[in-house]
Amino acid sequence: MTETITYRDAMRAAIREALQKEPRAFLMVEDVGRYGGCYAVSKGLLDEFGPERIRDTPLSEAGFVGAGIGAALGGMRPIVEVMTVNFSMLCLDQILNTAATIRHMSGGQFSVPIVIRMATGAGRQLAAQHSHSLENWYAHIPGIRVVAPATVEDARGMLWSALQDPDPVLIFEHVMLYNMTGELGAGAGPVDIDRAVLRRPGRDVSLITYGGSLWKAMTAAQELAAAGIEAEIVDLRSLRPLDDATIMASVARTRRAVIVDEGWRTGSLAAEIATRIMEQCFWSLDAPIGRVCTAEVPIPYARHLEEAALPQVPAIVAAVRSVVGR
């Protein structure tokens, strides 16, 4: 028995379950309650759980993310949202210098069991300040985990797993996925937040991606299949730590790789993955690794310019063909 559900509703179901099963859990961010959440994810939850556990905050990202970290230290299991990654620079100090660091810096005395959710990515014509993909920055920080659910199963299952983790876990939800529907098994539960998964088998090239780009990669793979090129799709799911084993096993089979990543190209997560493949699979690579990333420009508002800046299916197809050589 499966049900058809949107990513948004799957996320909401995950939050509801977390609040039901874990009395120490609460959700906070601006407009999470009375407004219903900036992407309507938390709609209805205020009525069910009340204003203490669905906590509207002032516009104070450093304040309330820091407060979430403190609450986690104090014994709660906060789920703090930062509306979107675009505002997370304002609380990055708290994430980097406290949440990620306090355990090691205190000699292992304190853990910070916080979950921080952020919407990420472009595609809605929200322009330069509202279209960032900075997962790579967070994936650089020791002491935290970073995950990116790309499917409704992962949207439904990752939150609970994240909440069980004793350390900070950041969940990046691509804005273009909220309206996406998918099938959810009746018993859908927690999912492994450590492992990448193959979303499509293929022998010719490993197409490695995550989050919102997964579906572009899937579409590209279909087009490529029509041309006789079989792409194996690796959905990273965990951006920190990276699941080297799954990545390398795929590349060892295909001997070729293309990485699709919505971050700006220079210093992208794609660079890290490419480097690891080069480090670990150099002798079995038949071609240089391809990257399909976002152009190095603040994302423009106009649709055609935004589209030109972001990774698109034709660019993925072209990159694969160039790597495969046909």
Place this chain on the structure above:
Amino acid sequence: MTETITYRDAMRAAIREALQKEPRAFLMVEDVGRYGGCYAVSKGLLDEFGPERIRDTPLSEAGFVGAGIGAALGGMRPIVEVMTVNFSMLCLDQILNTAATIRHMSGGQFSVPIVIRMATGAGRQLAAQHSHSLENWYAHIPGIRVVAPATVEDARGMLWSALQDPDPVLIFEHVMLYNMTGELGAGAGPVDIDRAVLRRPGRDVSLITYGGSLWKAMTAAQELAAAGIEAEIVDLRSLRPLDDATIMASVARTRRAVIVDEGWRTGSLAAEIATRIMEQCFWSLDAPIGRVCTAEVPIPYARHLEEAALPQVPAIVAAVRSVVGR
């Protein structure tokens, strides 16, 4: 005629010259004036230029960096310091979402001729919150330039070049360099902030690095030379944009590369450089590219732990030998 000078004094001379030659230039940060600068770089300048141009600020990183950006838009040529990169998370929003972005976002109407200086790096036992190397994050941002002077010539010359640039330029000064002395030519002037330079010729391997790590690489190269391995040392100098031409020319000659970078390994600038080499020199590489980076841990206080976390000469030597295969 050359003079022996410290990196600190070279930096101070550069600031003094900038303030003398450019009436719109001023320097601001906490404690830049009366205190003399947190690394004594600005000592004495208050007396010479007065409190308007050597402007002590409150502890308000977002406020005064944002004000610097505004002042640049208003026709000034601000040199804003952020004491150290460790505090720069507090003003990252202003750098990312305004300084780097406003030109493109406004359709090319506004330029932000600001220079932002930050001390960076570890090695002084300042522990987890005061030992960051986050140049890679800044090097990810379109719309800004990032440079890292590693020598007294560059400390002396880069500021003026940066100040001539119509867009934001970030200067990263490694804390371990301030006391270093070097020779400065009498006519030492502005230096090219676009180009990497070879600091040592060598045929066997390209050792690519920047900032504080340059000197560790130089020492390693000497040790390697004693063992008959000639490393060519590329000092990047500009971290954004990267000077691909110089890097690739070196790798094309040596066919092997090791990158030394004090950032945490995952998502380091080293990953970007390695990926570019792989993209552009794949067919001429004789071995996988090596990376010597910082261990993925908040930098510990105890000296032996800090040393173990950071890139050190023996690790560089070992990485080169592994890449060279002898």
Place this chain on the structure above:
Amino acid sequence: MTKDQAAKVHLTRAHVRGLYKEMLRIRRFEEKCAELYTQEKIRGFLHLYIGEEAIAVGVMQALQPADAVVATYREHGHALARGIDMSRTMAEMYGKQDGCSRGHGGSMHIFDAATRFYGGNAIVGGGLPLAVGLALADKMLGRSQVTACFFGEGAVAEGEFHESMNLAALWQLPVLFVCENNLYAMGTALAISESETDINRKAESYRMPSTIVDGMDIVATENAARRAVEAIRQGGGPAFLECRTYRFRAHSMFDAQLYRAKAEVEAWKEKCPIEHLRKWALDAGSLHAEDVDSVEAEVASELAAAIAFADSSPWESVARLLDDVHTPRQQP
């Protein structure tokens, strides 16, 4: 003539007509934008200023061409009142090449060098430090210019608000901070975001002079702004203006307005600044019935022209995608 008299508005027929027209331009422009949004000619986020027009228009009266303006993502009103051409503003809403930001910015990022309009900032509180810096430049360069910085009451909870207030007051910079207190930040009522809901008191804690004004009353707003700007221009340091207002429409086009009662909205609509001015001025004889009609007609034709302009403007070439990331360096 005392300073205070100098700052007083001369309510000539021409001036009142001008105020009325400026507000109506914004109102009609935005009503049209809402329509164009449903037609998908405008995309992204669209935040309407409807109900708050008296603030932008009132404050702009006090500014001179060399002054600077910093606003938020809810800035169409400020852009039009500041004098940015309606056609180029509309073209920007469309994302067209003739838009004032070449279509790169859209609704939230209207910029204009000619009128010193520095955006359009989609990070709440993000514009305040910028305003401080613009004013710092003016002060250091000895120019007697003022920077007007608009922001919502929601921004008052952000650290950047406080850092900026302190810097401006500490350095006695020529900034007019205009808080548009419309009682809500998205769905968050003021009492849910501030322990002290009397926003005015925040200014006090920086020793910054402040005034509370009825932001639905354009004459009061203009008066207060003139007085504040005059004092700032004389070297009196920054000032704070809390304008009490209300947004009649949803926060953006994605807002179901679950957080406020219809009756509350209706009650505030009774205070519409445009109708308020019209009734008052018609009664007082400072506006004639024919003015009301001719203004409506002028605005309608300006708007029609703006739409035609936006419709026919070309799209920026994709080949230019990266062109404005950096400023071309001058040849030495």
Place this chain on the structure above:
Amino acid sequence: MTKDQAAKVHLTRAHVRGLYKEMLRIRRFEEKCAELYTQEKIRGFLHLYIGEEAIAVGVMQALQPADAVVATYREHGHALARGIDMSRTMAEMYGKQDGCSRGHGGSMHIFDAATRFYGGNAIVGGGLPLAVGLALADKMLGRSQVTACFFGEGAVAEGEFHESMNLAALWQLPVLFVCENNLYAMGTALAISESETDINRKAESYRMPSTIVDGMDIVATENAARRAVEAIRQGGGPAFLECRTYRFRAHSMFDAQLYRAKAEVEAWKEKCPIEHLRKWALDAGSLHAEDVDSVEAEVASELAAAIAFADSSPWESVARLLDDVHTPRQQP
């Protein structure tokens, strides 16, 4: 008995001796640290609290074991006054394995789970949101605990101060904000960093009750802290304590103190909280000459033991470098 009486300090001989001893422990510990720094046994940044001891000691009297403490990089005094073992604190200064943070933290990052001591934060203002969160947890979990949060007056200019003050007041959380106003932030005098130098008024602007206290007077400080903590514990919401004090030493070991006059420092040294208490208590008979001697002796031997402990403590194994980055997950 009124609440106020309950909060009053009972100045028994034992209590006064205790206060005196706690302050002296900090003083002697830090004097030794300065020495050990020149011997290079302690490295990194070292910020001494000398002159300000009455604040940490006074406030800690008001706390119970289940309460929480958040401090800054100038926190040796708070750590010792909170009851962290001097030997383990000294070992941390050395970077040894038996240090309270296993040598990972050093002077700026003293942590102790047993006494709920949450650091040690080297980002100015960074600890305040944390304190708000600890208090939020207490409130949500129905525990009548208080979080005491110490910070310098320099932090008041940071946005995080304001966001934290507002959150605590808005949500009526059990936080005691203790501003250690020593007049300088590194080399920046208060008047150079705040347009309103009466820090107390910042609390008002959040509707938070506040008290100014002479931070050189431990009895006054203890009294004020007890009163505030009592009110907080009864559910009265957060409170603010501005303690006026002075640091006798340089900001850190790298500070030439160009920014303040020797005479000013000397004048403040006259107000030394330890000497002040000693004289006053000897006069009042609540401290006897033999107490003074025995306390000195006890502190000397505690300090000698701490140094011996630190000297002989082993270095953390390099093999453990990465061990504490993540918490081991529990087996399901």
